[in-house]
Amino acid sequence: MVVRHSFLRLCSLFFVTAFLATACQGQASSQGQWSSVQAWPTRAIHTTMLPDGRVFFISYYGESFDPNIWDPVSNTFSPTTASAYALFCAGHTSMADGRVFIAGGHIADYTGYAHAEIYDPFKNTMTQVPDMNEGRWYPTTTVLANGDILVVSGDVNSNTVVNPLPQVYQVASNTWRSLTSAQLMQALYPVMFVAPNGKVIYAGPEPLTHYLDTTGTGAWTNIGNRQFSGWRDYGPGVMYETGKILDVGGSDPPTATAETIDLTAATPAWTLTSNMHFARRQHNAVVLPDGKVFIIGGSSGSGFDDSTHPVLPTEMWDPATGQFTLMPSIAVYRGYHSTAILLPDGRVLSAGGNVGGANAQIYSPPYLFAGARPAISSAPTSVGYGQNVFIGTPDSASIAKVAWLRVPSTTHTFDESGRYMHLNYAQAGGGLSVTMPANGNLAPPGYYMLFILNSAGVPSIAKIINLAQNGGSTGTLTGVVTNTSGSPLANASVASGGVSATSAPDGTYTFNNVNAGTATVTASLSGYNSASAQVTVTAGSSDNVPALQLAPISPGNITGKVVDGAGNPLQSANVTGAGLSASTDANGNYTLNNVPAGSVTLVASAAGDSPASETVTVTAGNTVAAPAITLTSNSGNVTGKVLDSSSNPIAGATVSFGGGTATADSTGTYSFTNVPAGTIQLVASASGFQSVTQNVTVIGGSTTTANFTLATANNSPGAVTGTVTNIATHGVISGATVKWNTTTVASNGSGVYTLANVAGGTQTVTASANGYLPLSSSVTVSGGTSTLNFQLSTAGILNVTVADSNGKPVNGAQVSLSGGQIATSLTGATNASGLYSSNWIPIGTYTVTSGPVGESATVTTGKTTTITLTQQSGSPGAGTITGTVTSSSGTALSGATVFSGSVTATTQADGSYTLANVTAGTETVTAALSGYQAGTQSVTVTANATTTANFALTPSSVSAGTITGSITNIATSGVLPGATVKWNSMAVSTNSSGVYTISNVTSGSQTLTASASGYLPRNGTVTVTGGATSTLNIPLSTAGIISVKAVNASGAADPGATVTINGGQISTTVTGATSASGVYSSNWIPIGAYTVTISESGHTTQSKTATVSSGQTTAVNFTF
Amino acid sequence: MNRKIVFLITAALLLVPFALGQSYTLTDLGTLRPGSARVHDINSQGQVVGASGHPHGSDTHAFLWTKKGGMRDLGFLPGGNYSIALAINDAGQVVGASNSKDGMHGFLWTSATGLTQLPTLSGADASSAYAINQSGLIAGSSGGHAALWNGGSVKDLGTLGGAWSEAHAINNSGQVVGVADAPAGPHAFLWTDGAAMKDLGALSGDSSSRANHISDHGDVVGASEGVEGVRAFIWTSSGAMQPLISLQGGTYSEAFGINNLGQVVGQSGSSLGTRAVLWSGGSVTDLNDLIPGLPAGTILTGAFSINDQGLIVAFGVINPRLNKNRAANMDDHLHSGPTRVFLLTPEAGSTAP
Secondary structure, three states: OHHHHHHHHHHHHHOOOOOHHHHHHOOHHHHOEEOOOEEOOOOOOEEEEOOOOOEEEEOOOOOOOOOEEEEOOOOEEEEOOOOOOOOOOOEEEEOOOOOEEEEOOEEEOOEEOOOEEEEEOOOOEEEEEOOOOOOOOOOEEEEOOOOOEEEEOOEEEOOOEEOOOOEEEEOOOOEEEEOOOOOOOOOOOOEEEEOOOOOEEEEEOOOEEEEEEOOOOOEEEEEEEOOOOOOOOOOOEEEEEOOEEEEEOOOOOOEOOEEEEEOOOOOOOOEEOOOOOOOEEOOEEEEOOOOOEEEEOOEOOOOOOOOOOEOOEEEEEEOOOOEEEEEEEOOOOOOOOEEEEEOOOOOEEEEEOOOOOOEEEEEEOHHHHOOOOOOOOEOEOEEEOOOEEEEEOOOHHHEEEEEEEEOOEEEOOEEOOOOEEEEOEEEEOOEEEEEOOOOOOOOOOEEEEEEEEEOOOOEOOOEEEEEEOOOOOEEEEEEEEEEOOOOEOOOOEEEEOOEEEEOOOOOEEEEEEEEOEEEEEEEEOOOEOOEEEEEEEOOOOEEEOOOEEEOEOOEEEEEEEEEEOOOOEOOOOEEEEOOEEEEOOOOOEEEEEEEEOEEEEEEEEOOOEEOEEEEEEEOOOOEEEOOOEEEEEOEEEEEEEEEEOOOOEOOOOEEEEOOEEEEOOOOOEEEEEEEEOEEEEEEEEOOOEOOEEEEEEEOOOOEEEOOEEEOEOOOOOEEEEEEEEEOOOOOEOOOOEEEEOOEEEEOOOOOEEEEEEEOOEEEEEEEEOOOEOOEEEEEEEOOOEEEOOEEEOEEEEEEEEEEOOOOOEOOOOEEEEEEOOOOEEEEEEOOOOOEEEEEEEEOEEEEEEEOOEEEEEEEOOOOEEEEEEEOOOOOOOEEEEEEEEEEOOOOEOOOOEEEEOOEEEEOOOOOEEEEEEEEOEEEEEEEEOOOEOOEEEEEEEOOOOEEEOOEEEOEOOOOEEEEEEEEEEOOOOOEOOOOEEEEOOEEEEOOOOOEEEEEEEEOEEEEEEEEOOOEOOEEEEEEEOOOOEEEOOEEEOEEEEEEEEEEOOOOOEOOOOEEEEEEOOOOEEEEEEOOOOOEEEEEEEEOEEEEEEEEOOOOOOEEEEEEEOOOOEEEEEEEO | OOHHHHHHHHHHHHHHHHHHOOOEEEEEOOOOOOOEEEEEEEOOOOOEEEEEEOHHHOOOEEEEEEOOOEEEEEEOOOOOOOEEEEEEOOOOOEEEEEEEOOEEEEEEEEOOOEEEEOOOOOOOOOEEEEEEOOOOOEEEEEOOEEEEEEOOEEEEOOOOOOOOEEEEEEOOOOOEEEEEEEOOEEEEEEEOOOOOOEEOOOOOOEEEEEEEEEOOOOOEEEEEEEOOEEEEEEEEOOOEEEEOOOOOOOOEEEEEEEOOOOOEEEEEOOOOOOEEEEEEOOEEEEHHHHOOOOOOOEEEEEEEEEOOOOOEEEEEEEOOOOOOOOOOOOOOOOOOOOOEEEEEEEOOOOOOO
């Protein structure tokens, strides 16, 4: 109280006005602002953020069995799929893939389920996983660096007490691993975080801090004791920066102390930070985008959950200074069973509470009153460890901080999922290049709210990004750049985030490795205005960007003509300039319209011609006539004669080069036309003559002459000799058989063979040896001795089995082999057993392929090598499902949810919907709308095609149930006959036993209002099941009034003092300000004991107790 | 059915126990410090053991309560700061579990020696002691297996084929009961020296069960779980496993203690909430209805042990807003607020039900 007093005095220094308190409260830019209290259907006791920013919450089991989802954008509620058992009292966290892991649950007080369940928000399904070793009631769940989930603590039952066995849920295998060497009795809902060293810190409420090594069978080690020696039960712990933890308040009686530990220090130790202004227990702590920690609610009273000592003022802890600053008060007590989380828009949700907590209040921190917010224009949906990712923002120059927070999952004052981390970044064109954390110890995989903050500390609205274990994901973008007339523009510079490309002559471009998510693509070209388009990039697939149409700046036109070297018009020549292109007509004329003003280089080209260019200057609004462009052929002709040494023509001689072969005619003349300009190598050859090679330069549009004179070939017989060796070892092979025609010789001890008297000309010789593959080779014999060496290879067999992704053999699969010490290529098909066998082939390494699947195999001497190629199931691609949803009578239904897998759409006013990027294959599509029976059908989706699925939904026959209960006087427990109970337009009266019954109530969560003469009306909520009777007892309270009068020391009325009245048989808080006459009157409130608090700037806050009695006004007077 | 008739029947049922049977006086055993307490066992001397601390496991210390000395803190094993006392024999030997410098360990406490750490099974590094009989044999678990300590030695009682087991009770014949992984799921077991661990099965239709206590006659009590929820059972060698009936409106019940007269204590859900109950002679009774002097605002929610003199230890809540004859309001902390522990002593002149 002393500290609060000084806060008020500080205010008065700055606002010396008559309405000090009001002025101080009004400083939203320094204090932020609370919304009014909003009624919620139930208490939000377990509160988890989903990947889409909606809030999943679980209520008191007696209040509503089914979890609910609150959408902070639309402020609407929608119950989820029901759980098979009560999830109240479970531990929960947001999994790596954004599903919600829920361990344990409520059988009875202190008795927990051994069950664990996963809520899938993408499919709205609840799936049970195998049971844990024993029950857990109030456990803590922690996502580990690899995405597996540690579960600790939780009561088995009232007799066995706490479950001491830590267990790890292994997500991939859907199994549990027990840490049998790490059994420890822990308090319920212990504070646990993955630490930078990969171990899990147990940071409270116990005063001794431990590390849990979750590898193997687990092990605990001690870090040291906290500074506050008591147990901080129901005091939150938050990781406000990687490895840095704040433990704040808690214990019984509550403490105002707070302390931090830095696990990145050489010797981590707890250090006290400044104290909170209030001792608190059962409060919540929320880390904000700027790294400050916001403290909400709790009780300053002793005992478990003392709602008679609520701490309504909030506080903000600044890690830079270690100081707590008082912030505005909440309107109602938030104690046991209350939760608070940060929302993606930077506001803070405070909800729930055991005592009258079916409501919420939302806080807008001061940064939301500090000027314009920076905006994130693009961000990937998924990122990987260590990646630099592009975050698009038009505000990059003003950004001073990038930070993200793992999505929260809070209950019983502890967020089991959330943690804060600043991210390093650098400026990048149009945004920021942000460096993702190096590993899962620093940031366990999962969904994170990424904020960018400007130098004024104002955060953007968050983008929720999945930090994926196996590297994020990127996609490909393709598109086209045109001018505003639709003509393609070449050489435009196209950029998206950090990636850029240049458009091709047809205006197209392709980007690879674009971060999945929303991307902005911008095209620019000199002389044109830039243009942008937004597109969704899908990981692992190619998306099309809408055409980027660039408007020319001050355009004019160009006309001109293209002619050939002879001055004749050239038709169909292509002319480009300023990114535009045109084609010439039959007269060789062309026109380029909408050409940007300035100097334009025109390039004309035509098949077979060398391109040529002209430069013209375009002026706005005028048509410039360009000089004619002359194109000359880019090919020439080659001709000549092939003669013998006596200058006689050699008819039938062939002349060849890489582009073809020509045969000499009877005059020995050969010719080639349309030979590309440049140097070519011609070879002339004729039977009985020696070949001649000649290099010839071909000139475009000209004919080059190249004559050949061939010498007569010497066709005398000769000898062939050589060595036979092993190709692998280079060793000689003696006794090898070398054969020409019918002549056979054997190699000698040095591997040398000699075939004498081999006919002249080109001859084929074959060498073979035992254990080697035979080998044939050619040699030209022209008298004398020619040399021909053989390198033989030993052999092995390669068996290739082809299987599908399920391991089944594939019949008829094409298999190709290539490789070997002696280059060998083979193809074949598998048999019914999926086998292709190569027969004997040279040893060595082969590349073996079957379709896209390839592997390397080594064949060794005399052995059979077997390899299996497994066909990939392959990316099936994606297609689109479209259709309409109507009622069974044919009326279009808008707002229906249609989904297939994780792809979801909402129908338009005409009932139409489109689901894009649905995985190809047989898919189930479901259409659902409240009031109708959901429709499901199976459709076949083909990649890159659209499939139609229309739905006609049948209205659901709303099953009705009955609610019964008694209306009693809360003070006397006496029944109230004749009380009115209302549901919608129905109203019934209680009978002489105070019992009411309402039939035909729609199933679902329903709210009733009970009222009786002399009593305050009161709402109650109950879940109605079709065909069943639910019980809802509503105790009512009689009412009285508290009238507060404030005077100053001289007895004059004191207006503008803030009065808070809290208490009552039905917990009630009202606040107001004293009037000009110094009076504040409560209106009718429940009877019972109240605490009346009055505060005013510059004065000590005063409290008095008062009792409200039925029909009475209780006066409470204060003197300042 | 006419509401008035229901009321009359209910009223008659409520009146019957007082009219015909046993009644008890209530002793509040207090707490070690302001806070909460749990209770687990009573011996034939009327000595009681349990644990006391803040609610929900914070600052929890094992205690021994005697009529003469009141509640006494048994402390921790070295390096620990969390302990619970789970059983006491007539010699005043107390067993339980305490965290120590290297994890959780079973302990034996006597007034002469204080806390001594029990050895672990080979290869294990943790243990917990749940029960001790008159000859000092201790049953519990070590490294995920049911264990039996005899003097300084410890024996692995095995499992029902799965990986895990835990012993919860031992009788004076040395028979041990608990829970062990069986192929169908965790099942109650009975271990007798020289025989294989016996699977006691589960109630019809249920998938799992656990045994919490065994009398010297070999009668076993515990709970069985399945789609119908968690239900208390009694197992006898002649009658196999039978459900124990719940209070009206209850879907949860569990039996924690049985004496040699066949009286069973535990918890049962009811239309008014969870209540401490006594099963005797085939009927179930809310123990709150057997205490004429039950203070206003006190509700007993679980009973854990009954000795052969009929003394019962139970826990419950004290809150002036509560009334044993109506369901608690959601705003109240019956659900999980501080718990208190009580001794129920049969009133002279009343008869066993």
